[in-house]
Every structure is written in C-alpha cells, then in structure tokens.
Amino acid sequence: MKVSAAGVSVSIDGTPILDGVTLTAAAGSVTGLIGPNGSGKSTLLRCLYRIIRPQQGAVLIGEHDVWQVPARRAGLLRAVVAQDQELDNDYTVRDIVAMGRIPHQRLLERESAxxxxxxDEALARVGIEWAQTRRFATLSGGERQRVLLARALAQGAPVLLLDEPTNHLDIGAQLELLDLIRDLGLTTIAALHDLDHAIAYCDAVVLLQHGRVVAAGEPAAVLTPQHLADVFGVRAAVTTHPLTGRPHLVFAAAAAVLLAEEHAS
Structure with a gap:
C-alpha cells in the first residue's frame, strides 16, 4: 500500500521542525529517511504513526488520511517499531508479540485460535520462536528488535514504520535485521542513521535538512558526493562492496581530504 505525505509542517514550542515535507513511498518498497541529527526524520515518522499531528499537510496510507480514521483503523494500516520503546520487562516474548493482535480484537475479547x-507465524518469521517463554528483559538488543518486529508483523498491517531500527545493535545484528526487513515485502519507511545501510538496502531515500526535503529518489541519485558534502560536510565516494556487490559509501572528513590533496600537490 502506498504511503504519501503532502506539505507536512510541524512546529514545537514555536520552533519549526518540519517545513512543507512531501514524499511518496511506493507499495512494497523500502524507503529510508536520512539526514543529520535534528533534520526531522523521527518527527516525520511520528506524524505518520499518529504521535505528532501536523499543523499543516496530510499523511495518507493508501487513500486513508491517518489523522482522520479511528485509532483502531490506523492500527490495521501501519505497524511501528519505535526507538527505546518502554515495555514491562516482566512480559514474555510471546506476550509482547501478541500485543500486535490488539487492533483485530474487540474490547476484552480473548485471544482466538x-x-x-x-x-506463531510472526515468531517463526523473525527466528525468535525459541525465546517465546523468555522474559523480554533477558534478551540481547538484537533479539529485542526481532521481538518488536515480530509484534509489528503480528499486527498484519501493510505498512511498516521503523525509527532507527539498528540503533545500539552490533554489526552482525544490524545486517541480519536489515536483511530480514528487506525480505518482508511490506511498504517500509525507516529513519536510518547509517548512510551505507540506506544506499545498500533502500529502494528510495528522502534526504532531510532543517526539516526540508533536499532530495528524494533512488539512493544513488540522492546520496551523491555533492549532496553529502552540502548536508553532512563530508567527502564521499560511491563504490561497489567487494563482498556483497551492493553500492557502498566511503567517507572522509572534508578537512582530511583537503590536507591530503595539499600534500599530494
């Protein structure tokens, strides 16, 4: 299901955070939201999943304005894996994944077959069924992210929204999680800190700076040396990863490159 935002603007305590942001995520695609800290990535995601209401603009999933439909209906349209979600650590893994079924249940309705x-299917799909009776608090960071992803899958929504899904994970857990997300086939929008992940795993990226869209489109067309220099203040080159064959970004501080060029001359 397609996701679109049109002219989304948000100010918090009088400070503009998003300024007329427009984007489209095609059905079944993986779209990365990228930009420096404070560029508006997480705020835009929160507009998409009904935490922060835009002062201007609209957010649509399919033909549904997410701020005009009831909360339960919105829960059937999109699932969320947010940063630093607070959960009772006494819950078991299965308890947490079962929370994804709440939008499908009437008030006080018991769990059905x-x-x-x-x-069961969601636990198996993320490879965490072995831990279903474990308490959430006993899991590693990567295992916890798999549990939260399984909860999102149990929700059965066509759209998946993720805020820094690889945050605090070791490199092995990061790559395993990104491979898993990539293979789900859902319309996915993820705020990503790692630009190399964005160019390797996303179908499209939206580059934000100061709450505005600098560029949007295919990763190779957006993550150009010029854009990376203008927005992040770094020098970069796009190469091919020697192990995966995927696009790969190589970075250097602009000052270091200038110094090397001076020495070479």
Whole structure:
C-alpha cells in the first residue's frame, strides 16, 4: 500500500521542525529517511504513526488520511517499531508479540485460535520462536528488535514504520535485521542513521535538512558526493562492496581530504 505525505509542517514550542515535507513511498518498497541529527526524520515518522499531528499537510496510507480514521483503523494500516520503546520487562516474548493482535480484537475479547496462529507465524518469521517463554528483559538488543518486529508483523498491517531500527545493535545484528526487513515485502519507511545501510538496502531515500526535503529518489541519485558534502560536510565516494556487490559509501572528513590533496600537490 502506498504511503504519501503532502506539505507536512510541524512546529514545537514555536520552533519549526518540519517545513512543507512531501514524499511518496511506493507499495512494497523500502524507503529510508536520512539526514543529520535534528533534520526531522523521527518527527516525520511520528506524524505518520499518529504521535505528532501536523499543523499543516496530510499523511495518507493508501487513500486513508491517518489523522482522520479511528485509532483502531490506523492500527490495521501501519505497524511501528519505535526507538527505546518502554515495555514491562516482566512480559514474555510471546506476550509482547501478541500485543500486535490488539487492533483485530474487540474490547476484552480473548485471544482466538487465529490470533495464536498469527503470533506463531510472526515468531517463526523473525527466528525468535525459541525465546517465546523468555522474559523480554533477558534478551540481547538484537533479539529485542526481532521481538518488536515480530509484534509489528503480528499486527498484519501493510505498512511498516521503523525509527532507527539498528540503533545500539552490533554489526552482525544490524545486517541480519536489515536483511530480514528487506525480505518482508511490506511498504517500509525507516529513519536510518547509517548512510551505507540506506544506499545498500533502500529502494528510495528522502534526504532531510532543517526539516526540508533536499532530495528524494533512488539512493544513488540522492546520496551523491555533492549532496553529502552540502548536508553532512563530508567527502564521499560511491563504490561497489567487494563482498556483497551492493553500492557502498566511503567517507572522509572534508578537512582530511583537503590536507591530503595539499600534500599530494
């Protein structure tokens, strides 16, 4: 299902955070939101999943304005894996994944056989079924992210929204999680800190700076040396990763490159 934002603007305590942001994420694609700290990535995601209401503009999933439909309906349209989610650490893994079924249940309705089957499938799909009776607090960071992703899958929504999904994970867990997300086939929008992940795993990226869209489109067309110099203040080159064959970014501080060029001359 397609996701679109049109002219989204947000100010918090009088400070503009987003200024007329427009984007489109094609059905089934993976779109990365990238930009420096404070560029508006997380705020834009929160507009998409109904935490921060835009002062201007609209956010659509399919033909549905997410701020005009009931909360339960919105829960059937998109699932969320947010940063630093606070959960009762006494919950078991299965308890947490089962929370994804809440939008499908009436008030005080008990878990059905269908709910249990969906939870089983979600646990298996992310490879965490072995831990379903474990307490959430006993898991590693990578395992916790898999549990939260399984909860999102159990929700059965066509759109997945992720805020820095690889934050605090070691490199192995990062790559495993990104491979898993890439293979889900859902319309996915993720705020990403690592630009190399964005160019390697995303179908499209949206580059933000000071709450505005600098560029949007295919990663290679957006993550150009000029854009990276203008927005991040670094020198960069796009190469091919020697192990995966995917596009790969190589960075250097602009000052270091200038010094090397002076020495070479």
């Amino acid at each position: 269908t709910d249990r089957a969906v939870v």
